[in-house]
Amino acid sequence: MTESVYHIPVMLAQCTEGLAIDPNGTYVDVTFGGGGHSKEILKHLDKGHLFGFDQDQDAEANIPENPNFTFVAANFRDIKKYLRLYGVKKVDGILADLGISSHQIDEPTRGFSTRFSGDLDMRMNQSAEISAKEVLNTYEEGKLHKIFGIYGEVKNAKTLAQAIVSERSSQPFSTTEGFTAFLKKYAPRGKEFKYFAQVFQALRIEVNDEMAALEEMLLGAVELLKPEGRLVVMSYHSLEDRLVKNLIQKGKFQGELEKDFFGNPIRPLEPVSRGAIVADSEEIAANPRARSAKLRVAKKVGK
DSSP, X not given: OOHHHHXXXXXXXXXXXXHTOOTTOEEEESOOTTSHHHHHHXXXXXXXXXXXXXXXXXXXXXXXXXXXXXXXXXXXXXXXXXXXXXXOOOEEEEEEEOSOOHHHHHOGGGOOOSSSOOBSOOOSSTTOSOOHHHHHHHSOHHHHHHHHHHHSOOXXXXXXXXXXXXXXXXXXXXXXXXXXHHHTTTSOTTOHHHHHHHHHHHHHHHHTTHHHHHHHHHHHXXXXXXXXXXXXXXXXXXXXXXHHHHHHHHSSSSSOOXXXXXXXXXXXXXXXXXXXXXXXXXXXXXXXXXXXXXXXXXXXXXX
């Protein structure tokens, strides 16, 4: 399985530059996937070490044969726990390329894409208990309404939730093809594919508990980073980016920035990049997935 087929890494140079790699430092790629970012980081290491996290079993096919690399088959929310098992208490940099990989989208059996017919699955960890099928067929109406409204920003979320509960009583949902055919009745005319994407995103986030996992990973990252250590995070939708932005700028996920008696900001990180870094037109043309990417770089406060 080649890297180009599995996943084309977005803003590879910018991510690597953001880490400000020490050849003898310790780094973590919490979203290993196709290994594109990890392999680039390894090129810059001498005696340093890189840990790559991924909960998707398919990613294991991309593990590089390199003594400076250790693969950790786990959800990145448990970054602190697993690094402790390897005797690692502090690191020099952490990279996160959030969202879904090209491989997961392009593999029909995984159920992430509206383009193929497959099982309504959407589990990043294929041994997890709850799939999209269970969400659609068992969640109560109010919970479905909340998921579509918050995670997918679906405008007719309440109507959709009611319709799903009504439909499943006689015909349970089982395939992506069947579900998108059902969704057509509720999608705005001419914007069907955007609507499908919003609904599928909402389901994927719920199935994988993505927002809570991201919060846990980010808080763990703050504790793990050495003073001046770098946090590099690439997001693909506003919910993710908002969490990352708030933590960097305000030191917390919600609320206003607090300051000490002298007016200095109280926060564990400070931004390195001024605002979000975005891909240039050339990269977007070559890799359309880069269009929605927002990259933020921060460093741990302290000496």
